[in-house]
Amino acid sequence: MLNESYIRVLDVDLGTGRVRALRRPDLQRYLGGVGLATALLTEYVRPDLDPLAPEQPIVIAIGPLSTIYPAVTKAIAMFRSPLNGELGESHAGGRLALAMRYAGYDALVLHGRAPRPVYLYVDSDQVLLKRADTLWGMDAEEAGRVLRDLEPGRGHRSIMRIGPAGERLVRYALVNCETYRHFGRLGLGAVFGSKLLKGIYISGDCDIPIPNVKEYNRVYTEIYRRIVSTDAMQKYHDLGTPANVLALHELGALPTRNLQSGRFEGAAEISGEAFAEHDLMRKVACSGCPIGCIHIALLRQQFGDEHEYSWTGISYDHELLYSLGSLLGIASRHGILRLLDRVAQKGLDAIATGVTLAWATEAADRGLIDTRELGTDLSFGDVEGYLKAIDAIVEGRSELARHLALGVTAAARHYGGEDFALALGGNPVAGYHTGYANVLGQLVGARHSHVDNGGYSIDQKPRELTDEEIVDGVIAEEQERNALNSLAICMFARKIYDRPTALAALKAIGIPWTEQDWVDLGRRIYREKVALKESFGFSYRDLRVPARFFETPSMRGRLDPQRFAQLLELFNERLNAIRVA
Amino acid sequence: MAKILTAPAMSRCIGCYSCMLACARLNYGSYSPRHAALQIRTQGGLQGRLVADICRACREPACAEACPTGALSPRRGGGVTLRAEECIGCQACVRACPLGVIYWPKNGRTPIVCRHCGLCVRYCPHGCLAMEEVPDAE
Numbered sequence: 001m002l003n004e005s006y007i008r009v010l011d012v013d014l015g016t017g018r019v020r021a022l023r024r025p026d027l028q029r030y031l032g033g034v035g036l037a038t039a040l041l042t043e044y045v046r047p048d049l050d051p052l053a054p055e056q057p058i059v060i061a062i063g064p065l066s067t068i069y070p071a072v073t074k075a076i077a078m079f080r081s082p083l084n085g086e087l088g089e090s091h092a093g094g095r096l097a098l099a100m101r102y103a104g105y106d107a108l109v110l111h112g113r114a115p116r117p118v119y120l121y122v123d124s125d126q127v128l129l130k131r132a133d134t135l136w137g138m139d140a141e142e143a144g145r146v147l148r149d150l151e152p153g154r155g156h157r158s159i160m161r162i163g164p165a166g167e168r169l170v171r172y173a174l175v176n177c178e179t180y181r182h183f184g185r186l187g188l189g190a191v192f193g194s195k196l197l198k199g200i201y202i203s204g205d206c207d208i209p210i211p212n213v214k215e216y217n218r219v220y221t222e223i224y225r226r227i228v229s230t231d232a233m234q235k236y237h238d239l240g241t242p243a244n245v246l247a248l249h250e251l252g253a254l255p256t257r258n259l260q261s262g263r264f265e266g267a268a269e270i271s272g273e274a275f276a277e278h279d280l281m282r283k284v285a286c287s288g289c290p291i292g293c294i295h296i297a298l299l300r301q302q303f304g305d306e307h308e309y310s311w312t313g314i315s316y317d318h319e320l321l322y323s324l325g326s327l328l329g330i331a332s333r334h335g336i337l338r339l340l341d342r343v344a345q346k347g348l349d350a351i352a353t354g355v356t357l358a359w360a361t362e363a364a365d366r367g368l369i370d371t372r373e374l375g376t377d378l379s380f381g382d383v384e385g386y387l388k389a390i391d392a393i394v395e396g397r398s399e400l401a402r403h404l405a406l407g408v409t410a411a412a413r414h415y416g417g418e419d420f421a422l423a424l425g426g427n428p429v430a431g432y433h434t435g436y437a438n439v440l441g442q443l444v445g446a447r448h449s450h451v452d453n454g455g456y457s458i459d460q461k462p463r464e465l466t467d468e469e470i471v472d473g474v475i476a477e478e479q480e481r482n483a484l485n486s487l488a489i490c491m492f493a494r495k496i497y498d499r500p501t502a503l504a505a506l507k508a509i510g511i512p513w514t515e516q517d518w519v520d521l522g523r524r525i526y527r528e529k530v531a532l533k534e535s536f537g538f539s540y541r542d543l544r545v546p547a548r549f550f551e552t553p554s555m556r557g558r559l560d561p562q563r564f565a566q567l568l569e570l571f572n573e574r575l576n577a578i579r580v581a
Numbered sequence: 582m583a584k585i586l587t588a589p590a591m592s593r594c595i596g597c598y599s600c601m602l603a604c605a606r607l608n609y610g611s612y613s614p615r616h617a618a619l620q621i622r623t624q625g626g627l628q629g630r631l632v633a634d635i636c637r638a639c640r641e642p643a644c645a646e647a648c649p650t651g652a653l654s655p656r657r658g659g660g661v662t663l664r665a666e667e668c669i670g671c672q673a674c675v676r677a678c679p680l681g682v683i684y685w686p687k688n689g690r691t692p693i694v695c696r697h698c699g700l701c702v703r704y705c706p707h708g709c710l711a712m713e714e715v716p717d718a719e
Contacts, residue, residue, distance in 0.1 A: 067614075098598075102614075148626055156614070178626070204615075205615040209612075224599065228706045284595050286597075287598045288597065290599050312628075313628050
């Protein structure tokens with residue numbers, strides 16, 4: 001809590017309705033965000049029980065700088081993932097961090113299973129479980145609209161909700177946050193669904209006095225100026241991350257047609273440049289961030305003769321254009337936007353959906369599965385087939401659909417085709433085929449995400465790297481990001497929040513941390529996440545990489561499985577040293 | 582000539598809240614953007630428009646007319662000036678404002694009313710807000 005010497009945790013038992021607001025001075029040493037969520041998950045999680053067991057917790061945490069410094073906009077969710085059975089972690093922007101801050105909570109911990117569909121209402125004075133029977137079954141947009149109309153607090157509230165995918169426990173269902181931001185990865189939507197929790201409304205209006213306005217304003221204003229007046233963040237507010245599409249294609253690093261290639265002949269058509277020129281309608285920001293990186297395209301669809309059109313605003317990013325674009329061989333911006341609209345309504349993680357459909361397309365080609373069970377043929381580039389398949393998976397219409405709803409790794413284990421199932425550590429991969437650090441980073445990263453340690457970025461250094469540079473680079477970056485994510489800054493602002501800046505920002509609000517404290521925190525979280533993963537049965541000694549990552553040349557050329565095995569060996573040596581340190 | 586706050590280009594707004602944070606920080610010593618004299622919000626969620634609820638600098642302000650002690654008095658150029666020490670906390674101004682843009686902070690003793698100081702404008706990254714020169718009231 002700002003100005004206090006404790007962390008304030010809201011503990012809600014969805015099963016009994018019991019609510020507790022806890023003061024936890026012992027958790028101050030984690031700062032907040034990822035550190036705090038890791039500590040709370042460790043405390044509440046049940047490694048002996050299924051990820052969808054009622055007892056399992058959902059932890060959502062913000063950090064000490066949330067909202068009160070520019071671009072510190074993330075809320076961190078941690079849970080046991082129903083997709084890969086181990087460490088679930090996902091970050092969302094939007095307005096959630098602001099709403100939690102001024103509702104007066106650093107973290108929420110929800111556990112238990114509601115006896116009937118509910119949504120959780122939280123403001124600075126009360127916590128209520130409200131009936132959601134009538135919301136159950138609604139898509140994510142409709143549920144959001146109804147909650148916006150039902151509840152007060154416009155401008156200072158966050159409305160999270162799941163779509164039908166979460167209700168039906170699709171293991172890569174997401175939680176929608178303010179329409180355009182999401183807890184996307186690793187299946188938090190299914191955890192909500194398993195608890196009969198349709199959504200969470202949080203609103204906050206409490207006043208928090210500033211002890212030292214002069215110093216705080218000085219640091220705030222310097223950070224603000226660097227963000228808006230230098231080119232440090234220009235990439236994100238100009239074309240946004242979709243600038244990567246064409247650049248990665250040119251480097252041979254854009255996964256295409258289930259990574260049968262690293263180049264896509266339709267890259268120019270679906271590039272950030274083309275979207276910006278033809279489809280970009282507006283940009284919006286997360287609350288407290290002057291960048292405005294959320295790019296929204298106009299999806300205009302004709303539904304009748306006589307020029308009858310409907311319109312929808314669809315947010316797009318590199319990962320979405322890769323997963324529901326190049327990876328599926330779709331060279332049509334309109335087609336991609338239709339797919340994005342569908343996964344948004346259903347409440348599915350776009351990356352996992354694209355990777356699963358890409359695998360299914362190739363598996364069908366090879367005769368491993370019969371997609372007539374989905375009521376459609378699947379072929380690369382065919383948008384209509386993919387739209388039908390998404391509906392079939394969410395509705396669980398057939399045995400094949402139900403297997404695909406468990407995720408690409410589980411489906412490939414059942415039907416075969418694991419060599420071309422594009423997941424690492426059970427998490428479908430992001431849109432980069434840059435080299436060794438990218439594959440290693442996602443394989444050993446705590447949440448098997450490209451942003452755990454930025455391996456794709458390490459690969460793009462201008463010269464060849466040694467094994468030590470790759471392994472140590474991936475570990476060091478993950479530890480640094482653990483500390484940064486405990487502040488819950490947006491990773492797009494990571495170059496702004498270098499260590500001196502982060503420490504100055506903390507100091508100006510009365511948290512005098514040293515650089516050593518910072519380094520220790522990053523390491524401690526790293527170790528605690530490793531321990532959590534291992535408690536869930538994850539083994540760093542038993543890691544598999546699908547052959548496809550070695551067959552298709554990366555930006556750095558074809559990857560050698562033997563060198564990769566050496567990298568893993570070296571990683572395990574380093575990890576052992578970290579354990580005993 | 583006096584200046585008043587205007588919001589002439591809200592179609593450019595990205596909803597970053599830097600303006601509200603600046604007002605709360607510099608005028609009210611608060612971290613909370615709710616404690617600001619202007620409020621940015623969405624109409625119809627983020628799929629709709631962003632709008633600004635600001636004091637429109639009435640020439641004959643209803644809030645000042647409603648104020649029983651004269652703590653709120655008409656300001657040169659429009660709007661009002663608050664003399665906090667004369668405020669008795671009756672909240673008549675909140676009820677009188679036809680646009681509902683006077684905010685009474687939770688547990689507060691005086692209202693949050695716009696001073697037309699322009700600090701919010703200085704922290705708007707997109708030029709949505711502006712200070713406009715207006716003739717002095719007669």
